[in-house]
Amino acid sequence: MKTRPPPDPRTLIFHLGMATCAAGFLTLLVLPFAALVLDGGPLAIWRGFQCALTWPALRLSIETTTVSVVLVVLGGTPVAFWLARSKWRSARWLETLLQLPVVIPPAVGGIALLLAFGRRGLFGGLLERMGFSPSFSPVAVVMAQVFVSAPFYLHAAVLAFGRLNPALLTVGRSLGATPPRLFFRVALPLAKPALIGGAAMSWARALGEFGATLMFAGNMTGKTQTLPLAIYAALEVDVRTAQALSLLLVMFAFGLLLALRNLDRQTDGKPQGAVLTP
Amino acid sequence: MTASASGKLSFALECSLGGFSLQSSLDLDAEPVALVGPNGCGKTSLLLALLGIHRPTRGRIVLGDEVLFDSATAVRCPTEARRLAYLPQDFGLFPFLTSRENVEFAISCRPDPPARGERRRIAVACLERFAVGHLAARKPRQLSGGECQRVALARTLAAAPRALLFDEPTASLDVGARAEVRALLAASLHELAIPTLIVTHDQGDILALARRVAVMENGRIIACTSLADARRSPANAFAARLLDAPAP
Numbered sequence: 084m085k086t087r088p089p090p091d092p093r094t095l096i097f098h099l100g101m102a103t104c105a106a107g108f109l110t111l112l113v114l115p116f117a118a119l120v121l122d123g124g125p126l127a128i129w130r131g132f133q134c135a136l137t138w139p140a141l142r143l144s145i146e147t148t149t150v151s152v153v154l155v156v157l158g159g160t161p162v163a164f165w166l167a168r169s170k171w172r173s174a175r176w177l178e179t180l181l182q183l184p185v186v187i188p189p190a191v192g193g194i195a196l197l198l199a200f201g202r203r204g205l206f207g208g209l210l211e212r213m214g215f216s217p218s219f220s221p222v223a224v225v226m227a228q229v230f231v232s233a234p235f236y237l238h239a240a241v242l243a244f245g246r247l248n249p250a251l252l253t254v255g256r257s258l259g260a261t262p263p264r265l266f267f268r269v270a271l272p273l274a275k276p277a278l279i280g281g282a283a284m285s286w287a288r289a290l291g292e293f294g295a296t297l298m299f300a301g302n303m304t305g306k307t308q309t310l311p312l313a314i315y316a317a318l319e320v321d322v323r324t325a326q327a328l329s330l331l332l333v334m335f336a337f338g339l340l341l342a343l344r345n346l347d348r349q350t351d352g353k354p355q356g357a358v359l360t361p
Numbered sequence: 362m363t364a365s366a367s368g369k370l371s372f373a374l375e376c377s378l379g380g381f382s383l384q385s386s387l388d389l390d391a392e393p394v395a396l397v398g399p400n401g402c403g404k405t406s407l408l409l410a411l412l413g414i415h416r417p418t419r420g421r422i423v424l425g426d427e428v429l430f431d432s433a434t435a436v437r438c439p440t441e442a443r444r445l446a447y448l449p450q451d452f453g454l455f456p457f458l459t460s461r462e463n464v465e466f467a468i469s470c471r472p473d474p475p476a477r478g479e480r481r482r483i484a485v486a487c488l489e490r491f492a493v494g495h496l497a498a499r500k501p502r503q504l505s506g507g508e509c510q511r512v513a514l515a516r517t518l519a520a521a522p523r524a525l526l527f528d529e530p531t532a533s534l535d536v537g538a539r540a541e542v543r544a545l546l547a548a549s550l551h552e553l554a555i556p557t558l559i560v561t562h563d564q565g566d567i568l569a570l571a572r573r574v575a576v577m578e579n580g581r582i583i584a585c586t587s588l589a590d591a592r593r594s595p596a597n598a599f600a601a602r603l604l605d606a607p608a609p
Contacts, residue, residue, distance in 0.1 A: 254453035256440040257412055258520040259470030265441075268466065272457045 119330055123323055131327030134320075139305040140313035141331065147221060147309060148289040151228035155236045155285050160278070163240030164270065167247075178241060185234045192230050193298025200226065201299070223300035224307050228289035235288050239281025243274035280343055287339050290332065368425030370445075370524045370556035374417040376410045383407060383580040386420075389524070389556035394585065395567045396560045398577030399599050404560045407577070408526045411558075412447055413440040424523055424556075441470070446522030450529040452513040454501040460488055460512045461497035467520035487515040491545055507538025511545065518549060524556040531566055543569045564603055576600045 166178050184192055201207050201218045210216060217223045247270060255269045271278075293311040300307040302316060310332055317324035373386035383403045387394075396404050409415045411422060413430065416437075422430040424445070429438040447453075454463050464484035468474060475483060488494045491511040501509055510530065517525065530546060531539045547569050550557055559570055567574060567588070574591035576584045576599070584596035594609065595601035601608045 250449040250451065250453050251455060253409070253412065253414055253440075254447055254449060255455075255466075256414075257443075257445060257447035257522075257526070258467045258516070259441050259444060259472070260466075261441050264470070269455060272455070275457075 116333065119326060119333060123326065127323045128327045128330065131317075131321065131323035131325075132331075134317060134324040134327070136304060136308070136313045136317055136324065137328060140308050140310045140328070143221065143224070143305070143308065144290060144310040147224045147228060148286055150225050151232060151289045152236075152282055152286040154225070154229050155233045155289075156278075156282050159233055159236045159240055160271075163237050164244050164266065166237075167241045167244035178237075181237050182234050184231050185238075189231055189292065189294030190298055193227060193295035196223075196227060196230060196295060196299040218299060219301045219303070219307060221300075221307060224296055224309060227295035227299045228292045231292050231295050232285040232288040236278075236281040236285035239277050239284065240274065243277030243281070244270065247273050276346060279346060283339055283343055287336055290335060368556075370411075370422075370424050370558075372411060372420065372422040372430075374407075374410055374420035374422065374430075376406065376415055376417040376420075378406055378415060381406070381580060383410060383415075383417075385577070385580065385582045387575055387582055387585055389558060391554045391556055392572045393550050393557040393559055393570050394573045394575055395571035396558055396575045396577060396582075397562070397567070397600060397603055402577045403580040404577055405528055406580075408447065408528060408558065408560065411526060412445055413438065413443060444472075444520070444523045445526055446517045446520050446524075447526045448513055448517050448528065448530060450532050452501070452509045452533070454509055454513055454516070456501050459498050459500055460493060460504070460515075461485060463501075463512060464488060464516045464519045467516045471521050484519065487519045488512065490549075491515045505538065506534045507542055510534060510538070510542050514542070514546060514549065518553070522555070525550075525553075525558070527557070527559045527561075529560055529562065531561075531563060539563075539565070546570060562603070564605065567604065574600070574604075 162181075166174050197218065198204050199206055200210060200223075202211065202216055204218075207216070207218070217226060251269060251273065252265060255265045260269065291311055292309070293315070296307065296309060297312060297315075302308050302312045304313075304316075308316065310328055314325045314328045314332075317328060368391070370389040371387070374383065376383040381403065383406055385403070385407055396407070398404055406415060410417050417430065417432065419432045420430065421428065421432070424443070427438075428434075428436050429443050429445075430436060454460075455466065458466065461481065461484045464487050465480045468480045468483055468487075474480070485494055485497055488497055488511075491514055493508055493511045493515065496504060496508055496512065501512070504512065510533075514530075531542055534542060543565060550570060558575075559566065561567060561570075571588060573585055573587055575582050576591070576596040578597060578599070584591075584600075586596075591600060592604050592606045595604055595606045596609065598608050600606070
């Protein structure tokens with residue numbers, strides 16, 4: 084009979100070290116969600132839902148994010164297609180510039196929007212003479228959301244279009260497909276899974292948008308107060324309301340991630356790396 | 362299957378591709394020609410230059426009486442209007458379409474596409490010619506390599522091309538499928554009788570499909586002779602090895 088060799092002390096220390104790091108890390112990441120669900124009990128949370136802020140904010144959030152994601156897809160798809168296929172150096176610069184909103188604080192985005200389109204902004208006067216003043220209106224909410232969420236869609240779309248098998252496009256053209264047919268019948272269907280994933284991430288980012296909206300659109304109930312702003316407002320009055328609204332956002336986000344994972348699995352078993360990377 | 366009369370495909374091109382220079386000329390009659398040469402000698406680049414994907418720096422491409430490219434008069438016919446059907450090594454089937462839809466795509470790209478209802482019938486007929494009519498509703502990932510190549514051939518010919526450019530048509534197939542596809546291809550090419558350039562590394566392909574053999578070396582076509590002549594006196598050592606002929 085073989086006896087098991089004594090465990091190597093270095094291996095033991097390695098496993099112990101790894102487990103300690105993981106435990107600390109997971110505590111920080113998972114416990115807040117547990118607290119969000121459990122703290123105060125369901126009854127208190129339910130009462131929090133019935134706050135006057137909830138429904139106008141929920142409605143505004145759904146409406147504005149839907150408009151935002153449609154605008155991001157309509158505007159972002161042609162831009163991404165061009166960026167992916169362009170060999171110009173300026174295209175790489177533009178690509179980097181368009182990614183900027185991911186890394187700058189959203190408040191900076193809000194200031195930039197205000198300075199550009201605000202009443203006293205660079206183009207604000209021009210817009211006002213045309214009878215249009217977006218700042219502190221639902222339009223401003225949408226503009227802020229598009230500004231901060233577009234990079235997520237653009238990134239996924241540029242990657243997806245850039246990874247298209249060039250042989251398939253060549254075959255399509257050699258068979259006689261004109262550029263529009265090639266785009267709509269070959270490129271778009273090939274990129275579709277990644278585009279849907281990018282649009283979903285973009286939508287999630289728009290739903291959570293806070294800083295730029297606060298700066299550029301303000302925090303007016305029923306007019307510019309989206310769910311994240313309502314959470315901020317509620318926290319000053321009643322923590323349970325803030326908790327209830329937060330839970331709502333978490334459930335949205337969780338459902339979205341589940342749907343994305345399903346989508347990943349459905350796409351012919353091939354890895355669609357572009358789907359979840361921001 | 363509709364094959365339009367197309368005449369000769371003639372070209373003389375110079376193309377520089379990041380340090381590599383392609384300088385080739387050839388006259389293709391309405392018959393299959395094998396294009397052979399070592400890896401990296403520019404065979405696929407030549408096909409892409411003929412298609413208009415690579416832009417030649419100088420030269421002329423003429424198909425029948427139509428000038429597809431002429432640097433002297435700045436004529437540059439877009440790829441989709443050249444109607445030189447290209448079949449890449451990995452078949453190039455659209456993965457999101459079924460076999461029938463793949464073929465219908467080609468039919469709808471014809472210059473005078475038939476009515477929508479008619480396309481479906483023609484597509485199925487095309488698939489049946491290549492003995493894959495029963496796979497019309499399958500997507501490429503549900504097909505074997507040989508089946509994919511049959512669907513791809515059906516699609517290529519369904520586009521009513523004026524010339525064919527094949528890049529190693531049997532290289533991705535197993536031995537059994539290779540022989541079957543080769544036989545089908547030989548019959549179709551014989552019937553179509555349009556200019557056809559077949560890039561290949563396979564002696565079987567050359568013997569079964571080609572009437573003539575063009576030998577490429579460092580971006581240049583150094584010889585284009587009949588199959589018999591190519592075997593009797595091969596243009597270089599590579600061609601000799603490929604054709605089991607005595608070295609020159």
